[in-house]
Amino acid sequence: MSESVLIAPSILSADFARLGEEVRAIDAAGADYIHIDVMDGHFVPNLTIGPGVVKALRSHSQKVFDVHLMISPVDPYIDAFADAGADIITVHAEAGPHTHRTIQSIKALGKRAGLSLNPGTPASAIDEVIDEIDLILVMTVNPGFGGQKFISSQIKKIAEIRQRIDDSSRQIALQVDGGIDQTTAKLVVDAGANVLVAGTASFKGGPDSYADNIDRLRVSP
Numbered sequence: 001m002s003e004s005v006l007i008a009p010s011i012l013s014a015d016f017a018r019l020g021e022e023v024r025a026i027d028a029a030g031a032d033y034i035h036i037d038v039m040d041g042h043f044v045p046n047l048t049i050g051p052g053v054v055k056a057l058r059s060h061s062q063k064v065f066d067v068h069l070m071i072s073p074v075d076p077y078i079d080a081f082a083d084a085g086a087d088i089i090t091v092h093a094e095a096g097p098h099t100h101r102t103i104q105s106i107k108a109l110g111k112r113a114g115l116s117l118n119p120g121t122p123a124s125a126i127d128e129v130i131d132e133i134d135l136i137l138v139m140t141v142n143p144g145f146g147g148q149k150f151i152s153s154q155i156k157k158i159a160e161i162r163q164r165i166d167d168s169s170r171q172i173a174l175q176v177d178g179g180i181d182q183t184t185a186k187l188v189v190d191a192g193a194n195v196l197v198a199g200t201a202s203f204k205g206g207p208d209s210y211a212d213n214i215d216r217l218r219v220s221p
Helices: 016-028 051-058 075-084 099-108 154-168 182-191 207-217
Strands: 006-009 033-039 064-070 088-092 112-117 135-139 173-177 195-198
Touching: 006 207, 016 033, 016 051, 016 207, 033 051, 051 064, 051 075, 064 075, 064 112, 075 088, 075 099, 088 099, 088 135, 099 112, 112 173, 135 154, 154 173, 154 182, 182 195, 182 207, 195 207
Parallel strands: 006 033, 006 195, 033 064, 064 088, 088 112, 112 135, 135 173, 173 195
Antiparallel strands: none
């Protein structure tokens, strides 16, 4: 790999009482993307935020808003998150029967389209849409909560997907989310990842620590 590894702090681990300030602080600390986890209490066992919060945060950062939709059905909400200011909209392969149609809807709105795979979903799930997507997100925890332990069996899947991306000759980001810290960051980058989502590891220690936290996560490919 030759491209730089990007860090996408997940605001799921930020202080929700001062979310705008947290987004500004993590932006200033060197975040490449602002990762926004949207959970519906149905597809995953937790509730987080909706498009209104994304819209409210948009003025607090010019960085890429990387919106991960852990919701089902997802299609009725694509337009709202696009209008709210999402730059990348990632949906789950497991969230609906018409993944290709959903990806086409995202692209039609001028947004980058991502596809996420849960730990139990094989790498082959991307094969029929790899020519359409801009980002693949491998979940290295079961989605729904922050602070979970990294599932090491997913390293093999990351490597399999990296090979598929390379074979496609397309510029597709390979993102990993779940249990990312200094140790696991190196493992997933060595396997082929180039975008790291980190919540706890990015936001621990408060704003004075954010820049150091991000620097420690940066791994040379």
